[in-house]
Amino acid sequence: MDFRDEAQLDASQVEQRGGRRIPGGGLTIGGGIAGIIALIAAVIFGVNPGDITGSDPAGLQPTSNLSEQCRTGADADQSEECRVVGVVNSIQDYWGHLDGYQQAKTVLFAQAVNTGCGAADSSVGPFYCPRDQQVYLDLSFFDQLQSRFGAEGGPFAQAYVIAHEYGHHVQNLTGQMERVGQDRQGPDSGAVKLELQADCFAGVWAKHAVDTGFYEKPFTQSDIRQALDAAAAVGDDRIQERTQGRVDPEAFTHGTSEQRVTWFGTGYRTGNPDECDTFRKGV
Template structure:
């Protein structure tokens, strides 16, 4: 996943913050991927994540000026934080050609963060908050994904996760989130359709990423496989099997591993957001 050395990065699209941890010891529910599901469900459906985390972290201020270290594509090839900037820039360059698109900032945080949806800590993983229209990401999530859920990881696995969260931003802007209503759990629920559509949108971006001018070449099949592997790792069935030893489809919120891989592939093969209407096409 090589960036063009001369590509100019816009670091204003990413902000880095520190953190001090949450009072009360963090999540009242299980952390890790379970926390991810809980928080993403919360922010999408308007529940305050502060009710989940049990605290409101204070003193979270920007910790560095990314504009000093993330200037070009060459920087993105050398630094994880700058790579996030490059990925975000590419994603927003692609969606910026869509009528009505408005940019969303990514917040890189450590330990804990305040959001427009409430307080969160690092165990919840990446998420999008529709209230403040920002993506939140603790980079330690990717270590957890590899260590606890067997994902192979890699730069493009990170890019897939970020692109998925920006898929939620697109859904927020276009009114797709409103189609979920109260249909928040189950194998054919609106919640699952929303998540699979975001996977599909991530695939659409991947198809067009080289056209945004940030990448030296199109992604290889091996790189695409990193995304597919990450998508499979966060399927409801795999998460439930690992966390509780059984699969309960009625509790699905994101879709199975197979579905997540399939819908990312649908987006990548078609390169067309119109092919991602999981609400009409069915899943």
């Protein structure tokens, strides 16, 4: 997953708040079922994740100017923050062909952040806030994806996570979120269908990423394996098994490992967003 050295990055699409990441910091993906519900509530209903997780972080202001350090694809190959900039640029370049697409900024934060959906901390995991149309990400999530949830990790696993969150932005712009209603949990719930559609959208971007001009060549099978492995690691069944010791399908909010892998694969294989209609096709 190499960026074109001469590719020009637009660092204005990413903002860094509250300092740099703390490797190995105390992130748990969703902090168990409460955090998972908080994430779904933030994504679909725009509620305050802090109301559920109990966090109340102080307002954090931008602390660095990424435009000074993230200028080209060569920078993206050398720095994690700049890699995020490159991934975001590529994703938004692809979705820019969508009628009515509006760019969404990614906010990098450490431990806690205030959002248009309210206060949140790292326990919520990466999320998209529809109220302010921004993606929020604590980079320590990627450490925990490997150490706590057993994912292989790697640059393309990170790209998959970011592309999934921008899938939620596309859903917000196109009205897909409204199809969920109050159906927040369960194996066939609207929440699960929304998440699997976002996985599919991530696969669609991956299929076309080289066409955006930010990457040197198409992704390798090793790259795609990183994404599939990350998707499997954050399946409801695997998370529940690790955190609760049992699987409760009625509490599903994101879909099983197999479903997440399947829908990312559908997007990547077809390269067609129309094939990602989980609401019509079922999961």
